[in-house]
Amino acid sequence: MESVRADTVGTAHDGDALAVRGCQLEDVAPAAVLDAAVRDRPWTAWAGPEETVAATGAAATITATDGDRFERVRRQAAALFADRDVQSSLPTFARPRLFGGFAFHDGDGGHHPEADWTGFPDANFHLPAVSVVERDGRTWLTTAAVGPDAESTAETALDRWREKLADASPPTTSPPGIRIRSEIPDRDAWIAQVEAAVDRIDRGDLLKVVLAGAQTVDLAGSLSAPAALGRLGETYPDCYRFGFAPGNTDAGTFFGATPERLLRRDGRRVQTAALAGSTGRGDTQAEDEWLAEELAESRKDTHEHALVVDAIREQLDDFAESVETGERTVRQLATVQHLQTPIEATLATDVHVLSLVEALHPTPAVGGLPPDEALAAIRDAEAFDRGWYAAPVGWFDAAGDGEFAVGIRSALARDRAATLFAGAGIVADSDPDAEWDEIQLKYRPVLDALR
Numbered sequence: 001m002e003s004v005r006a007d008t009v010g011t012a013h014d015g016d017a018l019a020v021r022g023c024q025l026e027d028v029a030p031a032a033v034l035d036a037a038v039r040d041r042p043w044t045a046w047a048g049p050e051e052t053v054a055a056t057g058a059a060a061t062i063t064a065t066d067g068d069r070f071e072r073v074r075r076q077a078a079a080l081f082a083d084r085d086v087q088s089s090l091p092t093f094a095r096p097r098l099f100g101g102f103a104f105h106d107g108d109g110g111h112h113p114e115a116d117w118t119g120f121p122d123a124n125f126h127l128p129a130v131s132v133v134e135r136d137g138r139t140w141l142t143t144a145a146v147g148p149d150a151e152s153t154a155e156t157a158l159d160r161w162r163e164k165l166a167d168a169s170p171p172t173t174s175p176p177g178i179r180i181r182s183e184i185p186d187r188d189a190w191i192a193q194v195e196a197a198v199d200r201i202d203r204g205d206l207l208k209v210v211l212a213g214a215q216t217v218d219l220a221g222s223l224s225a226p227a228a229l230g231r232l233g234e235t236y237p238d239c240y241r242f243g244f245a246p247g248n249t250d251a252g253t254f255f256g257a258t259p260e261r262l263l264r265r266d267g268r269r270v271q272t273a274a275l276a277g278s279t280g281r282g283d284t285q286a287e288d289e290w291l292a293e294e295l296a297e298s299r300k301d302t303h304e305h306a307l308v309v310d311a312i313r314e315q316l317d318d319f320a321e322s323v324e325t326g327e328r329t330v331r332q333l334a335t336v337q338h339l340q341t342p343i344e345a346t347l348a349t350d351v352h353v354l355s356l357v358e359a360l361h362p363t364p365a366v367g368g369l370p371p372d373e374a375l376a377a378i379r380d381a382e383a384f385d386r387g388w389y390a391a392p393v394g395w396f397d398a399a400g401d402g403e404f405a406v407g408i409r410s411a412l413a414r415d416r417a418a419t420l421f422a423g424a425g426i427v428a429d430s431d432p433d434a435e436w437d438e439i440q441l442k443y444r445p446v447l448d449a450l451r
């Protein structure tokens with residue numbers, strides 16, 4: 001079948017053109033595309049509820065390394081898209097988008113050898129040179145280029161990649177296999193940390209703090225990120241699967257499968273959810289149901305969850321004409337169950353998705369309350385740098401629409417090692433042993449994809 005081609009060209013103030021070329025592809029598996037894409041850095045993998053994206057190279061890169069990072073990314077993106085006719089004849093999902101993420105903490109997270117975040121700035125976004133998007137049963141290849149030869153660069157790349165993908169096949173790599181090297185903190189230190197946090201909550205200094213651990217594993221073989229993401233897709237199809245390998249060749253690869261949407265903005269409509277409060281899965285259906293019921297009735301978990309719902313509502317209120325909270329349910333994932341409440345807002349004005357990300361991050365599902373005291377407690381307690389763990393990852397476009405997930409159930413991999421991250425919300429009634437068991441469950445998605 002003849003593929004459809006479409007294009008767009010626009011010229012910015014600086015005279016450099018942004019050219020975008022696209023065509024529809026037939027019979028290409030997303031995993032095969034990703035396998036071809038990861039041969040060069042930077043690359044990005046993104047799979048949300050509606051689409052799967054594999055992208056490689058950078059027509060443009062936006063980075064912010066200190067203070068005011070959300071605003072600086074927004075300004076640089078506005079300059080990139082300014083006066084360029086990016087609303088093209090391409091389908092909307094194949095339009096130019098910037099993919100990337102932010103670090104959890106504002107400013108330096110400190111240097112810790114256990115989690116070496118070299119190459120992951122406070123904010124880093126790419127307009128991919130090549131991207132393939134699968135959505136509604138259709139697959140589009142798009143190329144983008146900026147500069148004096150933008151049109152011919154994008155055109156040549158489109159032809160080259162079309163040919164390359166015609167015989168691409170999905171990776172068949174088996175999991176690398178692992179040996180757990182260290183847990184930071186170890187069980188005793190974790191228990192002491194949680195007890196200290198509960199003391200601070202009892203004294204009234206804090207309402208909630210989300211403490212995290214890091215688990216470092218040695219890999220027995222080399223890691224194929226596309227294969228690991230493929231396995232995560234089979235076990236966690238309803239989660240956002242993401243992978244980011246920045247351009248810096250010293251950087252690792254950050255990847256995972258997160259159940260937590262930070263938000264999606266589509267015009268004036270904003271969709272988000274509170275996700276907090278956890279329990280395990282049962283061995284039988286009866287045990288599963290019993291655990292779900294116990295979670296839904298638990299005073300500790302419903303309190304931990306309600307704090308997140310209230311904080312998100314409050315943040316959105318500043319921008320919204322209306323904020324609606326849906327029904328709280330128990331969301332079941334392969335290894336864990338969570339309390340979840342959907343929240344929707346209608347914006348009062350045309351607020352950029354990055355302004356909303358800035359307002360919401362970190363929600364008390366990954367930070368705590370009051371926010372500043374909780375962040376200080378996290379920095380004091382944690383002996384590793386969170387880097388991009390528990391931070392916003394996703395995309396935005398020229399119109400200020402976009403979608404961001406919270407980078408939990410994730411790991412940073414480099415060479416033959418990976419550091420996995422998992423956290424748990426600590427409130428007044430928290431039991432340190434139960435919180436330890438909970439973070440072990442939260443390592444499982446990535447752990448299982450590696451072994």
Ligand SMILES: C=C(O[C@H]1C=CC=C(C(=O)O)[C@@H]1O)C(=O)O
Pocket residue numbers: 210212260275276277278338364365366390408409421422423424425442
């Ligand atoms: C911080 C994490 O999970 C958050 C999301 C869902 C449930 C959570 C909880 O019950 O503590 C956490 O707030 C993590 O997985 O690293």
